[in-house]
Amino acid sequence: MSRFHHRKLAKAVFLHCTALVVFLLMAFPLYGLLLTSLQPESVIRSRELSFIPQTIYLDHFRALLVEGHIVPLREGLLNSTLVSSLTAVFCLIVGLPAAYALSRLRVPGRNGILAALVSVYFLPTTIFLIPMFVILVRWGIDDTVFSLVLAYGGFVLPFVIWILKTFIDRLPREVEEAAELDGCSHRLVMLRIVFPMARSGVLAAFIFAFILSWVEFLTPLIFTSNLKMTTVALGMFRSTIDIQVGQQAAAAVLTLLPVTLLMMVFQRLITQVLMAGADR
């Protein structure tokens, strides 16, 4: 074989070995968690190093999902689904028209608005949470779904507007311009042409908003104290804490499963929409 071929082979071997290392680095922690959740407590505590399960043990999951378990995971899953969906819908209803206007229309102070949308994410969240807590308690609406949707909606909205705006920026304008020349109003153009064309951007924004709300921890930690009102991220934490390692792992798996599945299923869409804003 020529030197050229040798070098090519060496490169291929190197790439595949590195890929394997990266795979292990990123996936092993998740695999370990899954494995722990599927093993009986005696195996977990046995101090044996084993990476291939001898048995699959589902009792941790069963125990967790029984009604009245000390870990409010059932309530958490339901509450989180409700709160995250409401937040995502809310952000889309408010964010989509704003994104259209910022992308296509003359908005006074547009650049300032765009800069503000981005810069809020540099600020420490506690700056917003301290007074919000005071206000919610004063209004007597702490510990409610509404208080969480209000807070999450605010936190996620700038990001949703931003990705929708960058998505609309990349839609072709020909149809809209033709419609406008025919005397179609901006309102009709928005409703009949732009919104339908932005469908996949809207889906991506929904998923983002859902995931961001699902993973939120500090806000429910401060705003809720009633165990019935817990979200899943909080509920899993209030769990068994260090008593039952297996159940803790199972709770963690249940918490991350919905969002991880969303991420896997919509990976292509999510990265496409996100990267639309990155390649400029």
Added chain:
Amino acid sequence: MPKFAPAAPESVPGAGPNHGNRAPGNLRRRETAFSIALVAPALIIIAGIFLYPALFTLILSFAEFDMAALEIGRWVGLKNYEALLANAGFADAIWRTIYFGLLIAFPATVTGFLIALLLNEEFYGRNLLRVVVVLPWAVPPVVAGVLWGQMFHADVGFVNALLYRTGLIDSYRIWFGDGSAALHIIALAEGWKAIPFMVLFILAGLQSLPSQLHEAAAVDGGTSWQRFRYIVFPLMLPIIIPLMLIQFVWAMKAFDTIFVLTRGGPAGQTTTLNYFVYIEAFQSFDLGRASAAAYSLLVVTLMVVLLVTIIQRYAAARRAQA
């Protein structure tokens, strides 16, 4: 997340359909009115959730808050800030926060860059690896905390078992009993979660590099290392520095992992500024001092952002001269 450098406006304000110039002023006014109606609800909400609370906190930082009456008790001027400066734990928390930020941002950037370079090559299983690499991104931070907590668990943790087996330690270690070890483990959990973001954006940057550059260099007989060192790396630097900065700022805001793994302990040795604010506000219920600490965190953040921006400008100017 979208480019976070202070939004470079990519088109002129009011980039509406270009009939705007020709249309009668009346139509133009109607467009403006319509656009304001579309943007207003979002702006009102954002102002209500961000601007108003931020100002409220600023005011609170000069006051003593009465938790029973839920209103400002009395004005204390700069006393909250003075109390913080007199508190040795606060100064420690500032330096710890900066160290913690670097501990996450720098390794996550380097690792992210390396993985992005790998994913930019052709190999078997690339698509699968891409999916796996992005996964930690969707992992809730609280789960990341639990996950790494279990890995470093004193009794049942994988790390102790592995190190013991291989003879690197002769007895199981209580990792979270040691402040420095605990801080580094928290950084590991945060860094692991930060890598996907870096990979995705660096990869997008790599793919936007003109491919002719590579070909030209290959024809000129440069080695891969030379191509990387003199072409890819300098071109990627303007993308990587802002990404690292974003990661740094986010790392300084880390909360969930600290809460889950150590609650700022042992002896406050994993208390970063953000966690310090939480303790003051929601454990001591001293909202005035918490607000002052929160604004201190904001000032530290702004100073770091400013510093990096100045260095970057300076370096760019030097490069342009050379």
